[in-house]
Amino acid sequence: MSLIYESILTCPTCGYRQKQSIPSEKLEKYFCVGCACVITISKEECCVFCVYGSHTCLVEQGWELMEIKLNKDP
Ligand SMILES: [Zn+2]
Numbered sequence: 001m002s003l004i005y006e007s008i009l010t011c012p013t014c015g016y017r018q019k020q021s022i023p024s025e026k027l028e029k030y031f032c033v034g035c036a037c038v039i040t041i042s043k044e045e046c047c048v049f050c051v052y053g054s055h056t057c058l059v060e061q062g063w064e065l066m067e068i069k070l071n072k073d074p
Pocket residue numbers: 011012013014015016032033034035036037
């Protein structure tokens with residue numbers, strides 16, 4: 001399984017699209033260059049990539065599962 005490390009975030013306010021690399025931890029906010037605003041998510045949502053991104057975060061892509069698999073057979 002190959003993971004995607006870059007996602008296009010679409011701003012919910014101005015619609016500006018920007019490319020952002022996906023970190024291994026969950027990102028709860030990002031800065032939109034288009035309207036100079038910090039875009040946040042609500043508590044029930046996973047991260048900015050799962051809500052606004054063209055690709056979901058690494059955890060949603062199965063990154064955690066891969067970690068478990070690696071630990072199981074060294
Ligand atoms: Zn914006």
